[in-house]
Amino acid sequence: MEVQLAGILSQAAGGARCVECTGATIGELLQSLVLRYPEMQMHLDEGVAVAVNGEIYRDRRDQPIPNNADVFLLPRIQGG
Amino acid sequence: MPYETDYTNQGFTKVGTRVNRPDGVDKVTGRAKYGADANAAGQLVGRVLRSPHAHALITKIDTSKAEKLPGVKAVLTGKDFPDLTGGNRGLMDILENCMARGRALYDGHAVAAVAAIDADTANKALKLIKVTYKQLAHVTDVDEAIKPGAPIIHDWVRTAGVTPAPTTASNVAQRSEFGHGDVDAGLAQADVIIEKSFKTEQTHQGYIEPHACLATLGPDGSGELWVTTQGHFTFRNVCASLLGLEVAKLKVTSSEIGGGFGGKTHVWTEPVALQLSRKANRPVKLVMSRDEVFRATGPTSSTSVDVKIGAKRNGKITAATAELRYQSGAFPGMWAMFGAMTSFACYDLKNVKSVGFDVLVNRPKVAAYRAPSAPMAAFAVESVVDMLAAELGMDAVDFRIKNAAKKGTKASYGPVYGPIGIGPTLDAVKNHPHMKRKLGKNQGRGVACGFWFNFGGQTCTDLNIGVDGSVNLTVGTVDVGGSRASLALIAAEELGIDYEQVRVTIGDTNSLGHNDTTEGSRGTFSSGMATIFAARNAVDVLKQRAAATWDIPVEQVIWEAGEARAKGRQNNNLPPLSLKEIAAKSPRTGGPIAGHNEVVADGAGVSFASHMCDVEVDPETGATKILRYTVVQDAGKAIHPDYVEGQFQGGAAQGIGWALNEEYIYGDDGRLQNAGFLDYRIPVCSDLPFIDTQILEIPNPNHPYGVRGVGETSIVPPLAAIGNAVSNAVGVRMTHVPMSPPRILNAIETAKE
Numbered sequence: 001m002e003v004q005l006a007g008i009l010s011q012a013a014g015g016a017r018c019v020e021c022t023g024a025t026i027g028e029l030l031q032s033l034v035l036r037y038p039e040m041q042m043h044l045d046e047g048v049a050v051a052v053n054g055e056i057y058r059d060r061r062d063q064p065i066p067n068n069a070d071v072f073l074l075p076r077i078q079g080g
Numbered sequence: 081m082p083y084e085t086d087y088t089n090q091g092f093t094k095v096g097t098r099v100n101r102p103d104g105v106d107k108v109t110g111r112a113k114y115g116a117d118a119n120a121a122g123q124l125v126g127r128v129l130r131s132p133h134a135h136a137l138i139t140k141i142d143t144s145k146a147e148k149l150p151g152v153k154a155v156l157t158g159k160d161f162p163d164l165t166g167g168n169r170g171l172m173d174i175l176e177n178c179m180a181r182g183r184a185l186y187d188g189h190a191v192a193a194v195a196a197i198d199a200d201t202a203n204k205a206l207k208l209i210k211v212t213y214k215q216l217a218h219v220t221d222v223d224e225a226i227k228p229g230a231p232i233i234h235d236w237v238r239t240a241g242v243t244p245a246p247t248t249a250s251n252v253a254q255r256s257e258f259g260h261g262d263v264d265a266g267l268a269q270a271d272v273i274i275e276k277s278f279k280t281e282q283t284h285q286g287y288i289e290p291h292a293c294l295a296t297l298g299p300d301g302s303g304e305l306w307v308t309t310q311g312h313f314t315f316r317n318v319c320a321s322l323l324g325l326e327v328a329k330l331k332v333t334s335s336e337i338g339g340g341f342g343g344k345t346h347v348w349t350e351p352v353a354l355q356l357s358r359k360a361n362r363p364v365k366l367v368m369s370r371d372e373v374f375r376a377t378g379p380t381s382s383t384s385v386d387v388k389i390g391a392k393r394n395g396k397i398t399a400a401t402a403e404l405r406y407q408s409g410a411f412p413g414m415w416a417m418f419g420a421m422t423s424f425a426c427y428d429l430k431n432v433k434s435v436g437f438d439v440l441v442n443r444p445k446v447a448a449y450r451a452p453s454a455p456m457a458a459f460a461v462e463s464v465v466d467m468l469a470a471e472l473g474m475d476a477v478d479f480r481i482k483n484a485a486k487k488g489t490k491a492s493y494g495p496v497y498g499p500i501g502i503g504p505t506l507d508a509v510k511n512h513p514h515m516k517r518k519l520g521k522n523q524g525r526g527v528a529c530g531f532w533f534n535f536g537g538q539t540c541t542d543l544n545i546g547v548d549g550s551v552n553l554t555v556g557t558v559d560v561g562g563s564r565a566s567l568a569l570i571a572a573e574e575l576g577i578d579y580e581q582v583r584v585t586i587g588d589t590n591s592l593g594h595n596d597t598t599e600g601s602r603g604t605f606s607s608g609m610a611t612i613f614a615a616r617n618a619v620d621v622l623k624q625r626a627a628a629t630w631d632i633p634v635e636q637v638i639w640e641a642g643e644a645r646a647k648g649r650q651n652n653n654l655p656p657l658s659l660k661e662i663a664a665k666s667p668r669t670g671g672p673i674a675g676h677n678e679v680v681a682d683g684a685g686v687s688f689a690s691h692m693c694d695v696e697v698d699p700e701t702g703a704t705k706i707l708r709y710t711v712v713q714d715a716g717k718a719i720h721p722d723y724v725e726g727q728f729q730g731g732a733a734q735g736i737g738w739a740l741n742e743e744y745i746y747g748d749d750g751r752l753q754n755a756g757f758l759d760y761r762i763p764v765c766s767d768l769p770f771i772d773t774q775i776l777e778i779p780n781p782n783h784p785y786g787v788r789g790v791g792e793t794s795i796v797p798p799l800a801a802i803g804n805a806v807s808n809a810v811g812v813r814m815t816h817v818p819m820s821p822p823r824i825l826n827a828i829e830t831a832k833e
Contacts, residue, residue, distance in 0.1 A: 006494045008240055008241040011240065014243070046170070051495035054497055054498045055495075055782060056535070056686075058682060059538060063682070074494060075417060077421075077600065078345075079345075079451075079602065080285075080452045
């Protein structure tokens with residue numbers, strides 16, 4: 001699947017705004033991303049969010065990713 | 081996931097009613113215990129010595145005289161905080177902010193601390209500590225800090241987010257870019273382009289209760305912390321990491337909280353209080369003064385923002401771009417990134433680009449403040465949107481409606497929106513009676529939109545049913561805005577009992593699994609979800625007990641209106657069993673009846689609001705009076721409408737203060753000049769009109785009741801709504817917040833020239 005990388009996260013993929021990854025769940029997707037781009041691990045440690053078809057998931061790694069889903073990797077949001 | 085989180089459109093009998101809050105009587109009678117209200121036998125008084133310089137090397141700290149003062153039990157400097165962070169830069173920043181390590185980075189930075197038998201002795205001890213400083217060049221303004229030759233705050237900072245990675249130090253800690261399409265091509269299609277620059281000054285959350293805690297830490301590494309906080313589990317984890325403690329051995333209890341708004345999501349003095357206690361082997365109470373709260377806790381960023389938007393004559397925006405510079409204080413942050421993400425989130429844009437620059441300056445470490453970073457971006461963007469509408473000869477609300485994001489819109493920060501409420505809030509504004517009020521001389525009206533993400537996160541809840549049928553619900557999200565009432569309503573709804581039968585307690589860190597901090601408008605969303613599931617868990621047990629009592633299969637038992645009912649003609653002779661009846665028999669039917677749930681409550685649902693306000697500006701003094709203010713916001717589902725409205729009003733009130741008066745004022749020496757409520761003016765009741773509200777309920781598909789967070793979005797539009805209103809009243813575009821009387825007069829005079 002195609003994963004869009006927002007903001008500072010694209011730097012970890014050599015500046016690419018969109019990368020190819022695999023994974024049936026968010027957890028598998030992130031694993032595959034780190035295997036391909038080890039620098040991404042630092043961002044995962046700091047926390048990221050994954051938007052799947054518009055829904056933003058911060059923590060749920062078992063969330064399934066449907067085929068042809070619109071997937072965005074976002075920096076983790078803080079609140080007030 | 082034990083239960084489905086999808087919205088089910090169920091009917092309600094309790095949810096949506098306006099019951100009295102359970103903590104109200106305690107709060108109005110003074111019985112409620114806040115951060116400074118706890119005491120322990122033998123407790124000491126903690127005090128912190130702070131840097132008077134904006135930027136200085138600490139060449140020597142002599143604590144010998146203070147240590148010899150009778151009554152002094154412990155003295156700490158940076159050397160008493162060994163680096164246990166394991167290379168985690170974020171944790172090291174927190175540690176260094178709690179206590180300087182060889183360099184004072186801002187006026188108010190902690191350089192030493194004492195614990196003594198009383199306040200007089202502690203204050204005398206502070207005066208006996210001799211600190212030798214070597215002053216360094218400083219910078220406090222966000223634009224000055226990025227100029228060539230500006231003093232570098234940290235020589236190890238390289239700008240992240242830039243390819244190839246820089247090799248020299250910079251005050252720009254991070255560059256973050258968001259957007260899609262081709263902005264240049266979009267602007268080339270525009271008939272009208274407006275470009276403008278804006279500034280906003282630094283503000284504090286202004287919570288009335290200062291930071292306060294009572295810390296006990298023994299030599300065995302076991303401790304307790306009573307503290308005013310938005311997230312006691314997070315405080316426990318951070319303090320344990322910084323001080324080398326086992327998480328389970330540090331019990332943190334959250335007090336009642338006198339306001340937080342993001343400022344109490346971070347630790348400031350708590351690790352210091354614990355370390356003082358460990359060194360003295362006595363409990364230590366540490367309460368910040370108001371001066372310390374201003375100088376040494378986390379205000380929001382001051383900012384500098386450039387916006388450029390183009391549109392066709394038909395009112396359709398063709399492209400939008402923004403560059404946002406946010407100062408994060410003396411430590412790297414990601415505040416400009418949030419500004420960049422939120423800046424154009426209200427609009428459906430084919431070509432959009434926003435770039436955020438997080439900038440280091442010699443000011444306190446910036447903290448979250450209610451929808452952090454979004455209000456400043458909205459001020460700039462919504463001002464240009466108004467200017468563009470005026471240039472096109474369009475009504476400002478119609479222009480926004482024409483360009484509003486909707487379901488299926490690709491958000492400017494990336495993902496595609498599900499069902500959202502920006503359009504309906506604008507429609508409600510357009511049709512609101514407020515818009516029909518006739519304006520008088522020197523009066524102006526302004527409208528603005530706002531967006532915030534909202535999020536959920538880790539949540540753990542217990543529900544215990546007593547033998548008399550009363551219910552104790554224990555949650556781990558601190559109640560900052562009335563969530564106990566909302567959660568009691570949810571439990572009552574699920575169990576089918578009276579609201580008054582439920583008591584909600586905020587559990588300490590030893591009584592529940594981890595709960596994320598109450599931030600991101602998550603309290604009622606996430607603990608509400610966990611409460612629904614915990615209650616349904618308890619209902620399963622209640623049904624089992626009824627089935628056992630009746631000696632029928634549990635599949636033949638349903639739960640309705642607070643009682644177990646046996647289904648099927650064969651069970652017609654079995655009278656219903658109420659919750660109270662089942663609870664009364666529980667000791668002999670299997671023991672206590674309880675429900676429990678732990679959940680990662682994702683899918684919080686984004687939130688939008690539209691505000692309108694009328695102002696009158698005195699052209700002689702530049703003073704602005706808010707004549708009328710209305711908030712329209714999507715709440716998904718208002719569990720307790722009073723507290724939803726309260727959040728709407730509270731956000732608007734804080735935004736009004738930010739827009740008109742509040743600002744950190746630094747002198748040329750880099751020292752904060754107005755560290756008190758006398759000179760840092762937050763709005764009081766007489767400054768504000770009644771703030772009208774309209775709740776829209778567009779259900780969040782990812783919550784069983786459709787709930788969205790409501791706590792933050794309401795502070796996003798006010799700067800812009802008031803900016804547009806003041807600009808319309810005086811006939812000059814206001815570009816600098818706060819729009820204090822001198823700034824308004826100056827803008828009027830400059831326009832005349």
